[in-house]
Amino acid sequence: MTFATARLTARPPCTEDAPAVFAAYASDPVVTRYLSWRTHEEAESLAAFFAKLAGNWETGNGQLAWLLFLKGSSLPVGSIGLDFEGGGRVLFGYVLARQYWGRGLMAEALTFLVDWALVQPGIYRAYAFCDAENTASVRVMEKAGMVREGVLHRWHQCPNLGPEPRDCIVCAKLR
Numbered sequence: 001m002t003f004a005t006a007r008l009t010a011r012p013p014c015t016e017d018a019p020a021v022f023a024a025y026a027s028d029p030v031v032t033r034y035l036s037w038r039t040h041e042e043a044e045s046l047a048a049f050f051a052k053l054a055g056n057w058e059t060g061n062g063q064l065a066w067l068l069f070l071k072g073s074s075l076p077v078g079s080i081g082l083d084f085e086g087g088g089r090v091l092f093g094y095v096l097a098r099q100y101w102g103r104g105l106m107a108e109a110l111t112f113l114v115d116w117a118l119v120q121p122g123i124y125r126a127y128a129f130c131d132a133e134n135t136a137s138v139r140v141m142e143k144a145g146m147v148r149e150g151v152l153h154r155w156h157q158c159p160n161l162g163p164e165p166r167d168c169i170v171c172a173k174l175r
Helices: 013-025 044-057 105-117 135-143
Strands: 010-011 063-070 076-086 089-096 125-131 149-156 166-174
Touching: 010 105, 013 044, 013 076, 013 089, 044 063, 063 105, 076 105, 076 125, 089 105, 105 125, 105 135, 125 135, 125 149, 135 166
Parallel strands: 089 125
Antiparallel strands: 010 063, 063 076, 076 089, 125 166, 149 166
């Protein structure tokens, strides 16, 4: 599945995208600071991850992800993914290259996918969470129509910040 918004196009990643994604954001410790995965030190680990995602797209199970591109460009600016968790829930995650922060691009992509997910049969809750210190990510969720529900204490690990579980803010949109 591909999609487009006013300023973005999106498609599933392939292994050949690994070097460009590595250069754009996956190797940037500032971008990956609050994420649940370590900053990549080489593109090969990304290629392996993208191969796994390709299998998920084939089966329709597990995490589904898209690379994001500015319309008219072939260079990735970020990615967004979702996981159909069962029980009518969809969890979202996203990352954007630092040079594109503050332009509303991720809110645009998240809004599209949240709205798409909530019209799928049996889906009643679209949600995401972020580190409690990541206020920019909270704003992305709220711009996408999600409502802040609260704090999940010691909920997730940010391996780039250390081994201790950290507090998260969770936001959701319901149907």
